[in-house]
Amino acid sequence: MIAIVGAGIGGLAAGIALHRAGYAVEIFEQAAAIGEVGAGLSLTPNAMKALAWLGVEPAVRPLADEPPQQITRHYASGELLVSFDRSDTVARWGAPYLQIHRADLHAVLLRHFITHCAGKVHTGRRLISLKDRPENAELSFASGETWYAQAVIGADGLKSVVRRALFGDDAPRFERFVAWRGLVPRERLGALELSPGSAVFAGPGRLFVRYPVRHGALMNFVAFARVETWAGESWSQTGEVAEPRAVLADFHPEVHAILDAAPGGRCHKWGLFARDPLPSWTRGVATLLGDAAHPMLPWFGQGAASALEDAVVLGRCLLANGPNETIDAGFRNFERARLPRVTMLQRESAAGGERLVGMRPEMLSNASVVNEDSLGIFAYDPVCASLTN
């Protein structure tokens, strides 16, 4: 049995991929129950190819929105600075570019996994220690239980306990940005006219992003601002929408119309944290995946996409294992195949924020923007990518 720690996007996708590769899997999740958490996230063409291999693309597609364009406006005047047509994404990249509520994607992955592996997601299991030995791994949970596994995958996010057990404690580094996010029911926006797809308002040291999810029933927003210190570190911390309103006081009226409509004047807030790329993620019979392996800043929206890519490449590496090869040999191939790609994503994501808010907005244009197209992020295909890097 292979134990996966964490039933987030990466852990569930890995569970599906490992089942496809013929392995017995048990997934352990710290949350007492799996509920509706998070807001919007992007499923770029590289992520959609991963979802197709995992067999969930047909279930995801009707739940997601396909933005016809992505634009960037001047934070105060609203002047159009950058505009990318996304209507030709399938023709250019072989898969669509979608935006979805994280909870909807998560629910599809969970449903698919438990359809094939009933009773294999164990909630209320917070891993507190891991002992990896050459022959097996011992997992101890806060619930008092101990499990033994042939191999372990740490898909336990930014504050990964598996990563700490394998490689020591390199505390995540605060990247001097705070973010506020929320979901506004469309009817709360009244007659406000909004351009279709996603829009970014770029200002000095600050940024506001909005795009619809659930076919326009909800407007997803995220505001980012440079700050010097941050104490919290969680996806579930809440705050007053008055905070981003004050920080973005000089932003366009459209931004304020959306912030003003946040239900109960509340939103979520979190600090942006990063870690330096690791030279290796695998030790003995354990490996890491998703944010546990390579957390990245959100500027290219590749956090979930890269976790989905990981799951597919991991599944392919285990499928390609010869009859005499061990699981850890498959893990090492996985790591070799993935390191160059995710190291590039981590580095470019780290530079992306500075590019967006560090330059005068007037300097932004289609020609000056370094984005997913120019970096080849969308061109990657986890289903065909070489396994022999």
Ligand SMILES: Cc1cc2nc3c(=O)[nH]c(=O)nc-3n(C[C@H](O)[C@H](O)[C@H](O)COP(=O)(O)OP(=O)(O)OC[C@H]3O[C@@H](n4cnc5c(N)ncnc54)[C@H](O)[C@@H]3O)c2cc1C
């Ligand atoms: C609650 C939540 C809300 C999010 N909302 C958004 C969003 O709105 N937009 C967006 O772009 N990204 C969001 N993300 C992040 C995004 O899902 C990830 O960056 C990306 O999908 C990579 O996924 P991952 O599986 O590696 O990590 P995560 O999605 O963070 O999943 C990690 C999982 O491991 C579990 N876990 C952690 N520690 C332990 C432990 N010791 N024992 C057992 N289980 C453990 C966590 O509870 C979680 O379910 C959210 C993440 C979480 C956890």
